Amino acid sequence: MAGLQPGAVRAGGPDGGSNDSLLATQGVRKSFGGVSAVAGVDLAIGRGEILGLVGPNGAGKTTLFNCISGQERHDGGTIQFKGTSLDGLPTYKRARLGIGRTYQRVEVFPDLTVEDHLIVAERARHGDGRLWKDLCARSAPRPQELDNVIQVLELVDLVELRHTPVSALGLGMCRLVELARALIRRPDLLMADEPSSGLDVHETRELANVLRTLQRERGMAVLLVEHDLGMVSEVVDRTIVMDLGQVIASGTFDEVMANSDVRRAYLGVAT
Amino acid sequence: MERFLDFGIPGIPYGCAYALFAVGLVLTYQTTGVFNFAFGAQAFASAFVFIVLVQNAGLPIWLSFVIAVVIGAPLLGLIFDRFLFRRIPNTNTTAKVVTGIALLVAIPTLLPVIFGNQTLYNPPTLFFNQSIVYFTLAGYPVNGHDLSVVVVTAVVLSALLVVMRFTSLGVRMRAAVESRRLVELDGGNAGRVVSIAWAMSSLLAGLAGVLLAPAYPELQAQNFITLMVAAIAAAACASLRSLPRAVVFGILLGVVSLLLQGYIPTQTIFYSSALPSIPFIVLVLALLFVPGLRDLGVNKDPMSSVDTPMPPLAAAIRSPQMNRIMRTLWLTILAFFVISMLTWIPANWENVFNSGLAFSTLFLSITMITGMGGQLSLAQGTLAGVGAFVAVQLGNHLGVNMVVGMLIGAGAAATIAIVLALLSLRLKGLGLALMTLAAALFFDSSVFPVHGFTGGQSGVNLQQSWSAPFNFYETSGHQFFILAMVVLTLVVFMVVLVRRGTVGRYLGAIRGSETASAGLGINLTWQRLLVFALSGGVAGVGGTLLVINTQNANPNQFNYQLSLVFVVIVITTGVTTVEGAIQGGIGFVVIQQLLTYVPSRFQGLTVVLFAAGALTYARHPEGIVEFAKRKSTLLLQHHLSGGARLEDQPGGTPGSGGSAQAEGPSGSVARPPLSQSTLGAERG
Numbered sequence: 001m002a003g004l005q006p007g008a009v010r011a012g013g014p015d016g017g018s019n020d021s022l023l024a025t026q027g028v029r030k031s032f033g034g035v036s037a038v039a040g041v042d043l044a045i046g047r048g049e050i051l052g053l054v055g056p057n058g059a060g061k062t063t064l065f066n067c068i069s070g071q072e073r074h075d076g077g078t079i080q081f082k083g084t085s086l087d088g089l090p091t092y093k094r095a096r097l098g099i100g101r102t103y104q105r106v107e108v109f110p111d112l113t114v115e116d117h118l119i120v121a122e123r124a125r126h127g128d129g130r131l132w133k134d135l136c137a138r139s140a141p142r143p144q145e146l147d148n149v150i151q152v153l154e155l156v157d158l159v160e161l162r163h164t165p166v167s168a169l170g171l172g173m174c175r176l177v178e179l180a181r182a183l184i185r186r187p188d189l190l191m192a193d194e195p196s197s198g199l200d201v202h203e204t205r206e207l208a209n210v211l212r213t214l215q216r217e218r219g220m221a222v223l224l225v226e227h228d229l230g231m232v233s234e235v236v237d238r239t240i241v242m243d244l245g246q247v248i249a250s251g252t253f254d255e256v257m258a259n260s261d262v263r264r265a266y267l268g269v270a271t
Numbered sequence: 272m273e274r275f276l277d278f279g280i281p282g283i284p285y286g287c288a289y290a291l292f293a294v295g296l297v298l299t300y301q302t303t304g305v306f307n308f309a310f311g312a313q314a315f316a317s318a319f320v321f322i323v324l325v326q327n328a329g330l331p332i333w334l335s336f337v338i339a340v341v342i343g344a345p346l347l348g349l350i351f352d353r354f355l356f357r358r359i360p361n362t363n364t365t366a367k368v369v370t371g372i373a374l375l376v377a378i379p380t381l382l383p384v385i386f387g388n389q390t391l392y393n394p395p396t397l398f399f400n401q402s403i404v405y406f407t408l409a410g411y412p413v414n415g416h417d418l419s420v421v422v423v424t425a426v427v428l429s430a431l432l433v434v435m436r437f438t439s440l441g442v443r444m445r446a447a448v449e450s451r452r453l454v455e456l457d458g459g460n461a462g463r464v465v466s467i468a469w470a471m472s473s474l475l476a477g478l479a480g481v482l483l484a485p486a487y488p489e490l491q492a493q494n495f496i497t498l499m500v501a502a503i504a505a506a507a508c509a510s511l512r513s514l515p516r517a518v519v520f521g522i523l524l525g526v527v528s529l530l531l532q533g534y535i536p537t538q539t540i541f542y543s544s545a546l547p548s549i550p551f552i553v554l555v556l557a558l559l560f561v562p563g564l565r566d567l568g569v570n571k572d573p574m575s576s577v578d579t580p581m582p583p584l585a586a587a588i589r590s591p592q593m594n595r596i597m598r599t600l601w602l603t604i605l606a607f608f609v610i611s612m613l614t615w616i617p618a619n620w621e622n623v624f625n626s627g628l629a630f631s632t633l634f635l636s637i638t639m640i641t642g643m644g645g646q647l648s649l650a651q652g653t654l655a656g657v658g659a660f661v662a663v664q665l666g667n668h669l670g671v672n673m674v675v676g677m678l679i680g681a682g683a684a685a686t687i688a689i690v691l692a693l694l695s696l697r698l699k700g701l702g703l704a705l706m707t708l709a710a711a712l713f714f715d716s717s718v719f720p721v722h723g724f725t726g727g728q729s730g731v732n733l734q735q736s737w738s739a740p741f742n743f744y745e746t747s748g749h750q751f752f753i754l755a756m757v758v759l760t761l762v763v764f765m766v767v768l769v770r771r772g773t774v775g776r777y778l779g780a781i782r783g784s785e786t787a788s789a790g791l792g793i794n795l796t797w798q799r800l801l802v803f804a805l806s807g808g809v810a811g812v813g814g815t816l817l818v819i820n821t822q823n824a825n826p827n828q829f830n831y832q833l834s835l836v837f838v839v840i841v842i843t844t845g846v847t848t849v850e851g852a853i854q855g856g857i858g859f860v861v862i863q864q865l866l867t868y869v870p871s872r873f874q875g876l877t878v879v880l881f882a883a884g885a886l887t888y889a890r891h892p893e894g895i896v897e898f899a900k901r902k903s904t905l906l907l908q909h910h911l912s913g914g915a916r917l918e919d920q921p922g923g924t925p926g927s928g929g930s931a932q933a934e935g936p937s938g939s940v941a942r943p944p945l946s947q948s949t950l951g952a953e954r955g
Contacts (some may be wrong), residue, residue, distance in 0.1 A: 091789035109783030122779045123773050124792040134772025
């Protein structure tokens with residue numbers, strides 16, 4: 001992976017990095033020691049767009065996600081969200097700007113119930129959490145909050161399990177809790193990192209429906225990393241393919257799948 | 272130059288003692304993945320057995336050495352490995368730290384229980400005779416002890432380097448730390464490799480213990496443990512990785528300490544206060560600036576993705592039925608307790624319970640920082656001391672009423688806690704434990720000995736005048752009881768309100784996943800400062816109550832050993848619940864009082880009992896006492912409900928502290944398939 005020239009292939013189409021984009025990255029780089037995990041990635045995602053980000057293992061997709069959400073500090077390049085530069089912003093401030101995400105390795109809070117996951121997310125969105133309110137016993141969930149929680153849990157069909165501690169749930173359901181937790185924050189951009197892993201075929205299809213519905217009715221943009229190419233083809237408006245830290249193709253799903261570079265990256269066909 | 276040599280050369284054997292311990296710590300960490308807090312206690316145990324065999328049983332030195340060091344020490348290590356550390360998943364750093372600390376406090380108190388109270392003077396020298404000066408180096412007479420420490424350090428380092436670098440065993444050891452499962456998938460017996468590593472490092476501990484014992488006129492565990500903590504600084508400077516660097520930094524630490532002793536004018540505050548703290552200041556600086564220490568305890572096992580997720584520090588969720596049963600039970604006990612305290616309980620037992628209430632308040636600070644905040648702080652006793660001394664000094668010098676003083680003391684303790692939190696912002700798990708331990712030792716050796724603040728060894732007596740409007744010195748102790756109950760109740764309410772509130776939910780989220788919490792918009796730094804401050808404040812209040820009850824504030828009430836014991840107690844009784852802290856506080860003093868009725872050798876049993884409880888932490892992060900309560904309430908419910916399945920009780924399955932979400936369908940809650948939910952329904 002080391003030694004690749006950054007930015008050998010640019011993607012994001014003609015709108016790559018334009019000011020109209022919801023999220024725009026330009027030349028984002030991230031290395032770990034001598035390994036260049038993300039080597040100059042340009043991408044842009046418009047409001048209400050579902051962008052698929054695919055590529056073989058080790059392509060740098062999750063690292064790119066981490067750079068955008070702030071879990072990793074990128075070494076170079078710029079990231080803009082709603083016209084604001086994210087460079088140097090801590091993760092929680094990026095989240096409050098309207099970025100929601102789910103994780104490749106499920107990240108839930110084992111001590112909390114499903115409902116509490118969503119209440120935490122709802123309150124963190126508003127930066128709520130004054131100590132004096134707790135001390136005056138004014139922190140019980142409000143009816144409006146509970147309504148919101150129920151509405152989102154209905155979307156992923158977890159209403160009946162809302163009082164269950166997540167430590168009692170299986171992996172697939174934990175992924176849905178993660179998704180619901182991200183959705184209750186009504187993010188402008190949802191970054192979903194392999195959301196279908198751990199779900200069965202039927203559940204994956206339902207998940208795709210939920211994403212489409214949210215896009216249509218809320219105008220939520222989705223950046224989707226997914227290995228299930230069937231699901232990707234169902235939901236995305238546009239697809240970009242990464243390999244070895246760089247974008248190697250961009251376009252509609254069918255276009256990129258027909259691309260010889262992409263086939264080579266996935267299948268290792270010799271030139 | 273002469274002065275330089277006069278102080279620098281004696282620093283070399285002095286530093287070799289640090290180096291030997293530092294090598295032991297690095298070796299254990301590198302070969303087993305455990306930062307062995309019990310290393311100093313292991314050294315003490317071998318020295319203790321060795322001297323008892325030589326002096327009391329009259330065995331020859333070589334035979335005693337074989338029994339205590341060659342056989343006994345590795346055996347102890349193998350027992351630790353087989354029965355404790357091997358059962359802790361590689362990823363669970365907190366459990367490893369807790370287990371190490373429990374052993375550290377248990378071993379020195381257990382030995383007198385087994386062998387009887389022994390005062391062991393003039394430990395025998397192992398290799399060279401301590402009273403003989405073998406040669407003179409730049410005017411410094413090198414005696415047998417100096418010589419043996421330097422020679423053994425050199426031999427041990429060389430031998431270990433050969434083993435680690437040039438033998439297949441060394442390679443397998445390093446591989447086993449990285450991932451035991453990968454070693455096993457490659458056909459290696461990882462269990463045996465780790466056992467050998469434990470035996471090797473424990474042998475080193477035993478050797479160091481016997482070798483260094485003659486440096487002190489009387490054998491005391493305290494000396495070894497302080498030496499170990501100082502050696503942690505050298506090990507930390509070597510990033511806990513490199514054996515040669517650990518030796519170099521150990522020797523440097525010794526030489527620099529003695530040089531400063533030579534150059535700093537005596538009679539100054541630097542000489543009396545700063546000098547003893549040098550190793551702890553070095554440790555703090557290492558934790559702040561050595562890059563390799565930031566990710567201490569972070570899992571690097573490439574196979575970790577097949578692990579069940581790390582358990583939460585403790586399962587906080589109980590079944591509602593159990594909560595109801597417990598609430599009823601506690602209210603009944605409380606009513607009985609209050610009436611009894613005010614009527615028939617004799618004065619000496621009233622005093623015991625009063626001090627139990629003060630400890631309960633102090634222990635609630637551990638409930639906050641560890642149970643709610645998910646951080647293991649080893650400085651809660653120190654923070655309690657800060658609060659207590661500030662309150663006492665305000666009373667004695669300015670005539671401030673003690674209730675006001677308690678609040679100001681709490682503020683002072685909270686401030687110190689915030690400083691501690693700021694220093695350890697990037698640390699967690701082991702790193703945080705080391706930082707708080709360094710802070711506790713810094714206060715022990717530099718702040719608490721300041722006579723003007725603490726009254727030195729004799730402490731400060733409380734003056735009755737500032738305790739108005741209450742008379743806390745009346746013999747019945749009723750007034751203090753009422754004060755302690757009121758304060759404890761207020762603190763309990765505070766803890767419960769915070770836990771149920773938004774901050775408590777945020778902290779629950781952060782305990783589960785810092786990554787996801789930040790990703791939701793939670794400011795981790797702020798929450799961490801908040802929980803440190805609250806916990807520090809509560810510790811300060813508890814400390815003040817404690818000294819009001821004893822009528823004297825003494826630094827010995829707040830030293831680092833007690834901080835460790837406090838953590839061990841609360842972890843045993845339940846770190847997530849308010850009742851856990853209260854049980855710990857009352858249990859601690861009641862068991863101590865009961866043990867005054869048995870022969871004195873058994874008095875250490877209080878600590879041993881709680882430490883034994885804490886050793887089960889890896890299996891029962893909710894606390895073994897809490898586990899027992901959950902189990903018995905479930906059995907009770909099971910009995911009452913005529914045999915419904917225990918597993919049907921939500922959140923109440925005993926031992927489900929870290930039940931894994933990756934376990935798959937078994938034990939999971941069934942869920943209907945996703946339905947055609949739409950936003951229409953959402954909005955409706």
